Amino acid sequence: xxxxxxxxxxxxxxxxxxxxxxxxxxxxxxxxxxLDDDLESARAAAIQDAAQQASMQAAxxxxxxxxxxxxxxxxxxxxxxxxxxxSNIEVxxxxxVGRQYIVRIRAEVNSDTGCENGxxxxxxxxVAVAAFPLEYxxxxxxxxxxxxxxGLARKILERMQGVKYLQPVNASxxxxxxxxxxxxxxxxxxxALTTVVANSRNLNVQYVLSGVIRDxxxxxxxxxxxxNYFIDLYxxxxxxxxxxxxxxxxxxxxxxxxxxxxxxxxxxxxxGRWHYEPEFRTGFSSAAFSQxxxxxxxxxxxxxxxxxxxxxxxxxxxxxxxxxxxxRTIWITAGKLDGLSKGDRLTLYRxxxxxxxxxxxxxxxxxxxxxAVVDEVQPTFATARLSRDSGTLNIREGDVVRAH
Numbered sequence: 522x523x524x525x526x527x528x529x530x531x532x533x534x535x536x537x538x539x540x541x542x543x544x545x546x547x548x549x550x551x552x553x554x555x556l557d558d559d560l561e562s563a564r565a566a567a568i569q570d571a572a573q574q575a576s577m578q579a580a581x582x583x584x585x586x587x588x589x590x591x592x593x594x595x596x597x598x599x600x601x602x603x604x605x606x607x608s609n610i611e612v613x614x615x616x617x618v619g620r621q622y623i624v625r626i627r628a629e630v631n632s633d634t635g636c637e638n639g640x641x642x643x644x645x646x647x648v649a650v651a652a653f654p655l656e657y658x659x660x661x662x663x664x665x666x667x668x669x670x671x672g673l674a675r676k677i678l679e680r681m682q683g684v685k686y687l688q689p690v691n692a693s694x695x696x697x698x699x700x701x702x703x704x705x706x707x708x709x710x711x712x713a714l715t716t717v718v719a720n721s722r723n724l725n726v727q728y729v730l731s732g733v734i735r736d737x738x739x740x741x742x743x744x745x746x747x748x749n750y751f752i753d754l755y756x757x758x759x760x761x762x763x764x765x766x767x768x769x770x771x772x773x774x775x776x777x778x779x780x781x782x783x784x785x786x787x788x789x790x791x792x793g794r795w796h797y798e799p800e801f802r803t804g805f806s807s808a809a810f811s812q813x814x815x816x817x818x819x820x821x822x823x824x825x826x827x828x829x830x831x832x833x834x835x836x837x838x839x840x841x842x843x844x845x846x847x848x849r850t851i852w853i854t855a856g857k858l859d860g861l862s863k864g865d866r867l868t869l870y871r872x873x874x875x876x877x878x879x880x881x882x883x884x885x886x887x888x889x890x891x892x893a894v895v896d897e898v899q900p901t902f903a904t905a906r907l908s909r910d911s912g913t914l915n916i917r918e919g920d921v922v923r924a925h
Contacts, residue, residue, distance in 0.1 A: 545629070546627060546628070547575040547628055547630055549574035549575035549625070549628065550574065550623065550625050550626075551574055551624050552567055552621050553566035553622050554620055554621060554622075555620050555621065555622055563622035564622055564624065567622045567623060567624045568612065571624050572626070573864060575626065575628040576630060608629050608630075612625070613626060613627055643686075643860045644686070644861070645687070645688045645839075645858070645859045646686060646728060646834045647690060647724075647727050647728070647778075648687060648729065648730055648834060649689075649726040649729045650677050650681070650690070650730045650731075651674060651697050651730065651731035651732075652671055652674055652693050652695060653673045653674055653732040653733065653771060654698065654733060655667075655670060655734045655737070656733055656734060656735050657738075661737060664797060664801065664804075664810070667805075668804055670693075672806045673771070674693035676823055677826065677830075680823060686835065688859075690724050692724060697776075698733055704733050704774070725842070727777075727841075728775060728776065728784075729777075730773070730776075730830065731773075735770045735771055735772060735788075736769070736770040736790075737767065737770075739767050741765075741766070765794040766792045767792065767793065768790065769791055769815075769819055771790075772787075772788050773787050773826065779840060779872065779884065780883075780884040785833050787829065793815035793817065793819070795815040796813075839855075839860075839923065840923045841854055841867075842920075843918060846918065847911070848912075849908075849909070850904055850905070850906055850907070851893055851907065851911060851922070852902060852903075853893075853902060854902060855901075856899045856900050856901045858901060861898050862895065863895055865894070866892050866893070867893045867895065868891070868892060868922065868924070869889045869893055869916055869921075870887060870921045870922070870923055871887045871915060872884065872919055872920050873887060886921065889916070891907065891909065893907055893922055905922070
C-alpha cells in the first residue's frame with residue numbers, strides 16, 4: 522500500500538514538474554520611445570519589447586562577443602535561443618515617463634526544448650530533394666522500376682511536406698554524384714560542388730538531400746531469370762519462398778547548400794517479396810508496386826527515413842542569403858514565410874573559397890561575430906540593420922546570415 526502511494530506521489534510530482542517546465546510564467550518590463558505623441562504605437566512597441574525581455578528571461582542559451590572600443594565595453598554579437606514562444610500576455614501596469622512608454626507584463630513562455638544549442642523550430646529549413654541514381658541500372662529492369670531514381674525522391678519529399686519546420690523542394694531531376702562508386706566524400710568534388718551550390722542558389726535552399734541506390738536485386742538470382750511455365754507456376758504458388766525476396770539498399774546524404782559540405786549520411790536497406798512475373802512491368806510509383814510486399818517494406822523504410830531526416834534538420838542552423846548590402850542595411854532572401862519576425866537577431870557570415878593542398882576548392886563560412894537585427898519583414902524577404910557599416914565588415918552579396 523505504502524509503495525503504491527509513493528509511486529502515485531512521484532508520478533503526480535513528475536507530471537506537475539513536466540507541466541511547469543513546458544509553460545513558464547514570466548513578469549517583464551518593456552520600454553519604447555513616444556514619437557509624434559503616438560501613444561498607441563508606443564504602447565504596442567513597449568509590449569513587444571517586454572515580450573522579448575520575457576523570452577530572454579526564460580533563455581537557456583546565451584552567447585555574446587564582448588570587446589573594448591575607446592575604453593567602452595560593447596556587446597556586438599549576441600545569440601539567444603529561448604525555451605519557446607511567448608503567449609497569453611497580460612499587461613500589469615503602464616505609465617509614461619518623459620518620452621518613454623513603459624509597461625509591465627506577465628506572459629507565458631511555452632517550452633520547445635530538445636536541441637543542445639537551445640535552438641527552437643521557429644524558422645523554416647528549406648531542403649531540396651535530389652535524384653537517387655542507380656549504381657547498377659540493369660537491376661531495375663525487372664518490374665520496370667527505372668523511374669525509382671526520381672520516384673524515390675518524390676516519395677521522400679511527400680513525407681517531409683507534413684513537417685512544420687521543413688519546406689522541401691522538388692529537385693528530383695538534379696543528379697549530384699557523377700561518380701556513384703565514390704559518393705559521397707566529406708566534401709563534394711569540384712564539379713558536384715559547383716552543381717549543388719549553383720542549384721541551391723537558384724532553388725533558394727539551405728540543405729540538399731540526395732542519395733545513391735546501391736542494390737535492388739533479387740536475393741536468389743534464379744528468380745530473376747526467365748523460367749518455363751511450370752517453374753513460374755511453382756514460384757507463384759511458393760510465394761513465401763526466399764527466392765522471391767528482393768532487396769533495396771541505398772545511401773542517403775545531407776549536404777549544406779551553401780558550402781557543399783557533407784553533414785550526415787546513412788545507409789538504408791530492406792527486403793520484401795516480389796512475386797510478379799519477370800516480364801510484368803509495374804513501375805515504381807504504381808498501385809501494383811505499392812500492393813506488393815516489396816513496395817510495402819520500402820514504404821515502412823521511408824517512414825523511418827523521414828523521422829531520421831527531420832530529426833537531423835530540426836537542430837540545424839537556419840541560414841539565408843544576403844541579396845544586397847548598403848551602408849548599415851542588408852536585404853535577406855527569407856521573410857515571414859520562413860518564420861522571420863521584426864527584432865530577430867541574426868549572425869553575419871562571410872563566404873569564401875579556400876584551396877586544399879591538392880588545389881581542390883572548398884567553400885567556407887566565416888563568422889564575423891557581428892549581428893543583424895531584422896527591422897522589416899515581407900513574405901519572402903526581409904531587411905535588417907547592422908551596428909556598423911557593411912563595408913567595414915566586408916559584407917557583400919552572396920554572404921549569409923545565420924540563426925544558431
